Amino acid sequence: MQRRIIVFAIWAVVLAFTCGLIPSRVNAAEEIKWGVLIDLSGPTSDWGKNQIKGQLDAARWINEHGGINGKELKLIVIDDGYKVPRGVAGYNRLVDSEKVLGLYIQSTGTTMTLAKKIVSDGVATIAASFIGVFQDPAQYPFSFYMSPSYNDMARIALKWVRTTWQDSSRNPKICYLYPDNTYGRAILETSNDYAKKIGVEVGPDQVINWPTKDATVQLTNMSRYNPDYAYITSTAMNGAVILKNAKALGLSTKFISNIRNFEESLITLSGGAAEGTYGVHPIAPYGAPVPGMKKVVESHEKWHAGEEGTNVYVEGWVNILCVGEALKMADKAGNLTPAGIRDAFEQFRDFETGGLAPPLTFTNKDHRGSLTAKIYEIKGGKMVDVSGWIELPRDMEYFGK
Amino acid sequence: MPAGLFHESYRSDERIFQTWFVRSWLIVFLLGCAVAPWLVSKYMLSILIEAGIAIIACHGLNLLTGFTGQISLGHAAFMGVGAYACSILNGQAGVPFVPALLGAGAVTALVGMVFGIPSLRLRGLYLAMATIAAQFIIEFTIRRWDRLTGGVEGMYVEPGKLGPFYFNDHIHLYYLTFILALAVTMATKNIVRARSGRALVAIRDRYLAAEVIGVNLFKYRLLSFAVSSFFAGLAGALLAQYLEVITHESFTILQSIDYLAMCIIGGLGHILGGIFGVAFWFILERILEVLTTMLNSAFPNQVTWFVSLREIVFGLVIILFLIFEPDGLAARWRTIRAYWKLWPFSY
Numbered sequence: 001m002q003r004r005i006i007v008f009a010i011w012a013v014v015l016a017f018t019c020g021l022i023p024s025r026v027n028a029a030e031e032i033k034w035g036v037l038i039d040l041s042g043p044t045s046d047w048g049k050n051q052i053k054g055q056l057d058a059a060r061w062i063n064e065h066g067g068i069n070g071k072e073l074k075l076i077v078i079d080d081g082y083k084v085p086r087g088v089a090g091y092n093r094l095v096d097s098e099k100v101l102g103l104y105i106q107s108t109g110t111t112m113t114l115a116k117k118i119v120s121d122g123v124a125t126i127a128a129s130f131i132g133v134f135q136d137p138a139q140y141p142f143s144f145y146m147s148p149s150y151n152d153m154a155r156i157a158l159k160w161v162r163t164t165w166q167d168s169s170r171n172p173k174i175c176y177l178y179p180d181n182t183y184g185r186a187i188l189e190t191s192n193d194y195a196k197k198i199g200v201e202v203g204p205d206q207v208i209n210w211p212t213k214d215a216t217v218q219l220t221n222m223s224r225y226n227p228d229y230a231y232i233t234s235t236a237m238n239g240a241v242i243l244k245n246a247k248a249l250g251l252s253t254k255f256i257s258n259i260r261n262f263e264e265s266l267i268t269l270s271g272g273a274a275e276g277t278y279g280v281h282p283i284a285p286y287g288a289p290v291p292g293m294k295k296v297v298e299s300h301e302k303w304h305a306g307e308e309g310t311n312v313y314v315e316g317w318v319n320i321l322c323v324g325e326a327l328k329m330a331d332k333a334g335n336l337t338p339a340g341i342r343d344a345f346e347q348f349r350d351f352e353t354g355g356l357a358p359p360l361t362f363t364n365k366d367h368r369g370s371l372t373a374k375i376y377e378i379k380g381g382k383m384v385d386v387s388g389w390i391e392l393p394r395d396m397e398y399f400g401k
Numbered sequence: 402m403p404a405g406l407f408h409e410s411y412r413s414d415e416r417i418f419q420t421w422f423v424r425s426w427l428i429v430f431l432l433g434c435a436v437a438p439w440l441v442s443k444y445m446l447s448i449l450i451e452a453g454i455a456i457i458a459c460h461g462l463n464l465l466t467g468f469t470g471q472i473s474l475g476h477a478a479f480m481g482v483g484a485y486a487c488s489i490l491n492g493q494a495g496v497p498f499v500p501a502l503l504g505a506g507a508v509t510a511l512v513g514m515v516f517g518i519p520s521l522r523l524r525g526l527y528l529a530m531a532t533i534a535a536q537f538i539i540e541f542t543i544r545r546w547d548r549l550t551g552g553v554e555g556m557y558v559e560p561g562k563l564g565p566f567y568f569n570d571h572i573h574l575y576y577l578t579f580i581l582a583l584a585v586t587m588a589t590k591n592i593v594r595a596r597s598g599r600a601l602v603a604i605r606d607r608y609l610a611a612e613v614i615g616v617n618l619f620k621y622r623l624l625s626f627a628v629s630s631f632f633a634g635l636a637g638a639l640l641a642q643y644l645e646v647i648t649h650e651s652f653t654i655l656q657s658i659d660y661l662a663m664c665i666i667g668g669l670g671h672i673l674g675g676i677f678g679v680a681f682w683f684i685l686e687r688i689l690e691v692l693t694t695m696l697n698s699a700f701p702n703q704v705t706w707f708v709s710l711r712e713i714v715f716g717l718v719i720i721l722f723l724i725f726e727p728d729g730l731a732a733r734w735r736t737i738r739a740y741w742k743l744w745p746f747s748y
Contacts, residue, residue: 040708052704077697078690079708084651088644089451093690096444109650112555116645180544182553182648 031074032327032336034059035094035103037110038128042082043210044235046265047312048106051128052077054316055104057299062324069331073324076100084109095123101327102142102341104128104319108183118142124326124341126319130259131186135367136400142338144345146322146357146369147282147315150258151398154187154231155194156373156390157256157280161229162198164387175203175222175253177242178233179210183260187233190398203227212238215245222253229254234261240269247273256280256375264310267381274378278386282373283318284356285311285383292354311383318357325351358389368394415594434579438572446571447643452683453578454639459663459675460589461632466661467669468593469625470605471520471528475535476633476660481543481652483509483634484641485550488558498561498568506634512539513630520622524608536654543649555648558641568642578639585632590672592628601625605670662715666722668729677730689714 036055039048059073067073076098080087087110094100102124105111111129118125124142127134132149134140148156158174165172174195178184188205195202203225206218212234219242222230230253232239239261246255247270255277257266262279264286284290286309287297296317300309322345329344330336348369350359358372371394375387408414418424438446462476487505490496496504516535523531543550550556560569568574592598600621603611612618641647659682667678689711696707726733 040704041712056704074698076694077704077708078694079711081655081712083653083655084644084648085451085640085656089448092444092447096447097442109555109648112648113644113646113651116557180553181650182555185553 030070031072032068032331033074033076033098033100034323034327035091035098035100036075036077037080037087037090037094037103038077038106039082040077040079042080043237044082044107046237047235047260047263048079050263050310050312051106051316051319053304054313055320056316057296057303057313058317058320058324060303061295061299062320068324068327071331073320073327075320080107080110082107082109084113088113091117095121101336101338102126102323104323108181112182115140115143122338124338124345126323129183131182132190132398132401137364137367139400140367142342144362144367144369146318146360147259148371148373148392149368150183150186150233151190151401152368152371152392153259153280153282153373154191154233155392155398156371157231157258157278157375158191158195158198158200159392160280160375160387160390161256162200171199171201172229173201173203173225173227174229174231175206175225175227176231176233177206177208177215177218177222179212179238180207181210184233187231187258190401191231194398206230208234208238208242210235210238212241215242216249219245219249219251223249223251227253229256231255232257232261234258236261236263236266236269240266240271240274243270243273243277254278259283262376262383263312264308264383267378275381277378279376279378279383280373281311281376281383282358282370283311283315285376286314288355290355292352292356296356314356318353321353321356322348322351322360366394366399368399417590417594431583438575443571446575448683448687450571450575450578450639450643452679453575453582454636454643455660455663455679455682456582456676457578457585457632457639458636458660459667459679460585460672461629461636462660463664463667463669463671463675464589464592464601464632465625465629467664467671467674468598468605469601469622471622471625472525472661473532473629474529474654474657474661475516475532475539476629477652477654477656478536478539479509479513479630479633480637480640480656481539481647481649482512482630483637484558484647484652485543485556485637486634487561487638488556488641488647489549491561492557492559498563501561502635502638505638506631509634509637510627510631513626513633514623517623517626517630520626521619533654536657540649540652543652550649553649555646558645558647560645561642569645574639574642577642581635581639585635586672586676589632589675593672597621597624602670662719664729665719666729668731671729671731673731673734674729677734681730685714685718686711 038052039045056075059075062073078090080090087107091114094103104126106128108129111127119140122142127143127145130145130147130149132151134143135149161172192202206222208215208218232242232255239257243255257279259281262281267274296314326341326344330340333340345362346364348360348362350361352359358370360369362369371392372389374385374389376383377386437449458480462473465471465473483505486508487501490501490504491498519531520528544553560567566573568577600616603616604618604621608618644651663678663682664674666681668674693707693710697704
């Protein structure tokens with residue numbers, strides 16, 4: 001008898017879940033729902049976990065400081081495991097079932113797959129994959145991100161290489177290391193063009209696929225060309241292998257990591273091999289002396305005592321602070337809809353996050369939030385800036401590429 | 402319900418639906434499926450489409466792995482071939498949608514047969530490795546054949562149309578998937594209960610004995626690869642219609658493993674296995690989704706703990722099935738049915 005009751009209870013709970021009988025929200029009218037489609041269990045999960053931590057803390061902080069004009073900002077998190085079909089299913093759920101006003105999408109594959117659907121559904125999106133084409137509102141009117149594109153950051157790195165180059169007898173030489181996917185190949189065209197223009201010689205590309213177990217072959221190939229710099233497009237987990245192999249080979253090439261490669265775990269995973277390498281990043285590292293960092297550090301110490309703060313965590317904060325601002329503006333205008341959020345974003349003029357990110361500007365013709373980043377060097381296991389803000393001109397030459 | 406079921410001829414013994422009881426329930430089920438688009442939400446409809454596509458793919462895999470005993474870890478890649486073939490035929494070559502769909506199946510069958518050739522020499526784990534190779538070779542080809550597949554950028558899929566139906570409308574796509582899933586189920590059932598099916602099972606159970614009694618091993622192994630890939634091609638073409646954009650990242654080895662897991666849960670070597678496995682998988686996924694979302698909202702600080710719940714539960718389910726129900730849900734279904742049929746005199 002006892003067993004039957006237990007079995008019955010289990011079935012009742014299962015049934016209740018599937019039918020959605022258990023009410024998950026009480027005061028639905030006072031909530032603003034924002035979706036987060038992120039990888040928390042797949043190959044980029046270490047990154048995703050820090051990102052979501054930052055986003056949730058930022059949302060909590062906003063809610064504790066007045067919310068969205070008194071309304072509660074609620075993040076609905078769905079893990080897509082870096083699988084495209086699961087990402088699409090998650091998107092359908094967020095948009096059709098949860099009726100979110102907008103969402104954050106992490107993986108490049110899912111973003112590319114959904115790009116057209118997002119336009120026809122008209123949902124505001126914050127992408128984590130900074131592909132340049134998403135900055136053209138003529139094609140993607142609902143797409144925003146709070147950072148320069150991968151292309152622009154690669155150009156910023158090239159500009160830095162050129163301007164710091166001392167030897168007047170020859171031009172600096174650079175090679176690109178990247179995985180063979182959309183993300184990896186995004187920068188090639190514009191960077192090659194730009195490098196030619198400013199006088200940086202580009203050597204043979206080295207394709208280093210994920211998951212990276214060994215990059216010795218590619219690095220040996222690269223060393224024949226003997227470039228002064230190598231630009232790594234990867235993730236910290238994979239990039240650490242490249243740096244370790246490079247150290248073992250004793251290469252004199254200086255490595256520059258892109259934004260997804262340059263995070264704290266690169267330092268720990270590479271076991272010291274990251275020391276002295278560079279990275280290009282628009283977001284202030286955790287604990288940097290900028291006014292906006294105070295609340296970030298305080299929140300982290302309060303809610304995640306004993307854990308390590310990372311620049312990905314700060315990036316999560318920046319994303320949600322900007323979303324919060326756009327929601328506030330849309331709410332004030334009485335137009336709390338995806339189109340209203342788009343209009344609100346497009347009114348950003350040098351929006352400041354207290355130095356966490358460079359000032360952001362969006363217009364209805366141009367969704368390039370900023371074209372500014374800094375070069376950092378890893379010194380003593382810390383990220384130390386070695387340049388001021390490097391800004392590219394807001395011209396249309398490489399726009400939307 | 403009749404008190405007993407007595408067959409007096411092989412014809413009646415091999416009949417698919419043996420009693421009016423089964424037939425009437427089946428009709429109710431099919432009617433339910435037919436009216437579902439009007440009853441469920443937009444989100445549920447997209448889940449049903451996905452499930453239908455998975456059923457088609459699983460029947461293909463079940464025929465190959467369950468009935469012929471050839472493990473394939475490249476099923477998602479074959480779906481990729483179908484997806485790209487259909488989209489290229491329909492979008493770029495201007496072939497009407499239905500011939501393009503069948504053409505995609507045929508192209509995939511051809512590719513499947515090429516990768517099936519090693520099956521003459523390779524068995525078991527070694528064949529599994531050969532199919533992993535197929536997975537990676539196909540993925541690489543999709544990535545690098547830029548001019549045809551759009552390379553890493555992916556490719557927009559032209560919505561298929563057939564008369565007044567446009568398959569970027571999810572209701573229309575649902576019916577297409579539903580009809581094809583039904584057709585594929587019937588086709589698989591008929592292959593399995595005919596001469597070819599018996600040959601496949603003979604090869605699976607003891608290939609040497611099968612050869613001795615006159616089964617052409619190579620022919621039937623290749624046939625099973627071809628049919629399996631044909632179904633994979635259809636499923637892939639439908640998935641392309643559903644996703645609207647396809648990239649090489651939509652057809653990874655992780656997908657292949659998921660399909661294999663669905664077949665194992667449902668029951669390898671049972672027609673119902675493909676359907677039960679998919680149903681179980683999708684229902685469990687929805688339950689876990691609701692559960693994790695609720696836990697996430699209740700404890701937003703521990704969000705990174707709960708997301709692993711899905712992976713843990715799925716891993717656990719597969720292990721438990723392999724230990725306690727190696728024949729899958731289909732076998733359990735049979736037991737339950739027999740129990741009710743014979744109750745209260747179950748001796």
